[in-house]
Amino acid sequence: MAQVDVHLWAGLRRLTEGAEVVTVEAATIGEMLDALVQAHPGLKPILDAGISVALNGEIYNGARHRAIAEGDEIYLMQRMKGG
Amino acid sequence: MAKDGLNTEFRLVGTRPNRPDGLDKVTGRARYGADFSLPGMLHGAVLRSPHAHAKILKIDTSKAEALDGVKAVVTRADFPEGLEGEDWNLQENTMAGDKVLYDGHAVAAVAATSKLLAEEAVRLIEVEYEVLPHVIDVDDAIKPDAPVIREGASDASVPEGMPPNVVRYMEFGRGDLEAGFAAADLVRENTYKTEATHQGYIEPHACVGQMGSDAKGEMWVCTQGQWFIRKMCCAVLGLEASQLRVTPSEIGGGFGGKTTIFMEPLSLALSRKANGRPVKIVMSRSEVLRATGPTASGSMDVKIGMKKDGTLTAARAEFRMQGGAFPGAPVDMALYCGFAPYKLDAVEHVGYDVLANRPKCAAYRAPGSPMGAFAVESLIDEMCRELGLDPVEVRMKNAVREGDQSSYGPKFGSIGLVEVLEAVKGHSNLAEPLGPNQGRGVASGYWFNHNGETSVSMSIAADGTVQVSVGTPDIGGSRASLSLMVAEHLGIPYEDVRVNVVETGSLGENEPTHGSRATFASGKAAILSTDQAIKEMCRRAANEWGIDPEAVEWADGAAQPAGPNAGKFPPMSIKEIAGKMGETGGPISGHHESLPEGVGASFGAHVVDVEVDPETGLTKILRYLVVQDAGRAIHPSYVEGQYQGGAVQGIGWALNEEYIYGEDGRLQNPIFLDYRIPVASDLPMIDTVIVEVPNPGHPYGVRGVGETGITPPLPAIASAIHQATGARLRHLPMTPQKVRAAMKAQDS
Numbered sequence: 132m133a134q135v136d137v138h139l140w141a142g143l144r145r146l147t148e149g150a151e152v153v154t155v156e157a158a159t160i161g162e163m164l165d166a167l168v169q170a171h172p173g174l175k176p177i178l179d180a181g182i183s184v185a186l187n188g189e190i191y192n193g194a195r196h197r198a199i200a201e202g203d204e205i206y207l208m209q210r211m212k213g214g
Numbered sequence: 215m216a217k218d219g220l221n222t223e224f225r226l227v228g229t230r231p232n233r234p235d236g237l238d239k240v241t242g243r244a245r246y247g248a249d250f251s252l253p254g255m256l257h258g259a260v261l262r263s264p265h266a267h268a269k270i271l272k273i274d275t276s277k278a279e280a281l282d283g284v285k286a287v288v289t290r291a292d293f294p295e296g297l298e299g300e301d302w303n304l305q306e307n308t309m310a311g312d313k314v315l316y317d318g319h320a321v322a323a324v325a326a327t328s329k330l331l332a333e334e335a336v337r338l339i340e341v342e343y344e345v346l347p348h349v350i351d352v353d354d355a356i357k358p359d360a361p362v363i364r365e366g367a368s369d370a371s372v373p374e375g376m377p378p379n380v381v382r383y384m385e386f387g388r389g390d391l392e393a394g395f396a397a398a399d400l401v402r403e404n405t406y407k408t409e410a411t412h413q414g415y416i417e418p419h420a421c422v423g424q425m426g427s428d429a430k431g432e433m434w435v436c437t438q439g440q441w442f443i444r445k446m447c448c449a450v451l452g453l454e455a456s457q458l459r460v461t462p463s464e465i466g467g468g469f470g471g472k473t474t475i476f477m478e479p480l481s482l483a484l485s486r487k488a489n490g491r492p493v494k495i496v497m498s499r500s501e502v503l504r505a506t507g508p509t510a511s512g513s514m515d516v517k518i519g520m521k522k523d524g525t526l527t528a529a530r531a532e533f534r535m536q537g538g539a540f541p542g543a544p545v546d547m548a549l550y551c552g553f554a555p556y557k558l559d560a561v562e563h564v565g566y567d568v569l570a571n572r573p574k575c576a577a578y579r580a581p582g583s584p585m586g587a588f589a590v591e592s593l594i595d596e597m598c599r600e601l602g603l604d605p606v607e608v609r610m611k612n613a614v615r616e617g618d619q620s621s622y623g624p625k626f627g628s629i630g631l632v633e634v635l636e637a638v639k640g641h642s643n644l645a646e647p648l649g650p651n652q653g654r655g656v657a658s659g660y661w662f663n664h665n666g667e668t669s670v671s672m673s674i675a676a677d678g679t680v681q682v683s684v685g686t687p688d689i690g691g692s693r694a695s696l697s698l699m700v701a702e703h704l705g706i707p708y709e710d711v712r713v714n715v716v717e718t719g720s721l722g723e724n725e726p727t728h729g730s731r732a733t734f735a736s737g738k739a740a741i742l743s744t745d746q747a748i749k750e751m752c753r754r755a756a757n758e759w760g761i762d763p764e765a766v767e768w769a770d771g772a773a774q775p776a777g778p779n780a781g782k783f784p785p786m787s788i789k790e791i792a793g794k795m796g797e798t799g800g801p802i803s804g805h806h807e808s809l810p811e812g813v814g815a816s817f818g819a820h821v822v823d824v825e826v827d828p829e830t831g832l833t834k835i836l837r838y839l840v841v842q843d844a845g846r847a848i849h850p851s852y853v854e855g856q857y858q859g860g861a862v863q864g865i866g867w868a869l870n871e872e873y874i875y876g877e878d879g880r881l882q883n884p885i886f887l888d889y890r891i892p893v894a895s896d897l898p899m900i901d902t903v904i905v906e907v908p909n910p911g912h913p914y915g916v917r918g919v920g921e922t923g924i925t926p927p928l929p930a931i932a933s934a935i936h937q938a939t940g941a942r943l944r945h946l947p948m949t950p951q952k953v954r955a956a957m958k959a960q961d962s
Contacts, residue, residue: 213729
């Protein structure tokens, strides 16, 4: 289980008591998302609606299985779409 | 020769063999969506709303049903209830419920024994409407008195108190914006607007759907993603995914617009009601323009701080976009891409996804990025001109490099923007003298590269040739590039590999060909599949030679002893191994499925020279240069084609294309005569330079190249027109009328 800083987009601050970076313990992207919701339940509808996760610059839709480690750079992003 | 200086010694990668689908396409043998027919097939037609916004009070289908030859009529009453979220949006867009939400919204559909009969039956359906006020423009839609399109449609991202047509809100950035602007020598802020444009694919949507009373069905359809079609049709109709088999046809263009459903569920619903007889639906061009997804329109405020030497100190963007009567305008992607070429310590983005009475927008090549680029790159150019700075040098001074924090957050991996700008600086087009009424514009552009669910299989035939099964329809040359990579990897001729785009029963889930991913993702999976087959072929050779499989390697299309200690055996070719595989253990194949990691984003920069006729305001493109990082161009002709195609679509968006609505909210230009996409006679040869900064995340260095090219033309042409006329146009398209009016305003 790694302790990771998750960068949210600023518009979510009102759902996280003002925090734009939330630190959680998780071993995978899925655990990280669950931990975010546990810490800030207001995030649940946003995450359920679909988001992307940028992990060390690689952007994932889904990929809850993907392992994360201490020191990884993690950003929540709007769900990625392409043409 | 690649500019990175790394290994480029390939036998096939980087060559330009004939395209595998070429003969089929030039002889008419290729089977597109409308070419498919089945015995007993019926033909479908759709009744569409003549109103932009109205309540449906009553639908009477009795006269249509009574017409001889009509076999089924469906309305929303034939669809399951209780859907939520995007599934509900898709269902509502497929067939209107209580209200019609835009001109062209489907209200009912008919299946009959001929297309003419179906169309006649549609005319017999009587619908009673209560017309409601409508709103078309994004800025009008957020005014306090705007008609509310759907109460409660906003998601949890929208703070209380925002206008009801705002359905998604976003805000992100970093740094001290105030200090950044205070440190600038010049701060400018302007508003830019882009109009909705259509992908303009030449082949209209077409499908044949068949669904029996046992809820088992099949569909043959023109699509970028057969698994998406399956998933969406099943959601809308309440079917089990495994019971619907979807086969993609050849595709006559998609550009993102064929990654979703429109009339496909109607053919299945009609078939189900017509005792399982297959139903073909082929859209007319007018239906395509009225009722399939164009891109969004945007209204965008941008503020930038710049020092006298061109250094950017701070930037802010506030974008409002409407994506029709449903959530999904690509305002997020527009914000992500707008400032992406620039290194910024202080940046803020705000975005509003807004409803309007227009068709549900769909993805269009780099969704959102062209709009963001139009706003940001235009303002950068305006400030360069005001400070007397070279626009290429300013872009180079502020260019992001590997390891830099992107404007949208994460650090960039390997990228090639600097190499692209160097190539622009060295190109002869920049030295071409300009005459009277001529101008030059430069702009950068960016698009991501998406990974996505990917499943690929390959098998060795008994004669040593190879079949590869992929789930990503070939919209831009992926069959050729995949063949080249697999043939390179195996050490066999290009012609010995056939890549087939297969139906949903043949592979695990595949995301569509979107996000510039097919050559990257299916290519990487095909190579990893091939590795499995190579391993097995080495094992078969080892068995025959009586040595350890680890002592065998694959080289030059054959299994070979790995070194002197392995023993002396002549190479065993793929043909030899394949010829006796039935006696040595059975079929040899490979399979790989994953979310392929290691995507490589692509930056580009365009240079355009224009001449503006001062009498008419007509803009003529004199010269056009596309420079873009491909990572590695597997088949350079296709890469160049992607660059040119993107540029041409961007030129159309910049100069001509727009959805024109009347006061009544009806689309006024739903045919190609009035919705004018560029034709060959409008264009010069589009020059291309392929920059190759290999993507370390792909075995051959591939980056996604399909989308970036549509991004820079919008601002580059606006800047060129500015130089030619002195007038800056900040509202697309820059039609002759608008250019002339801007010139007159300048004179006065």
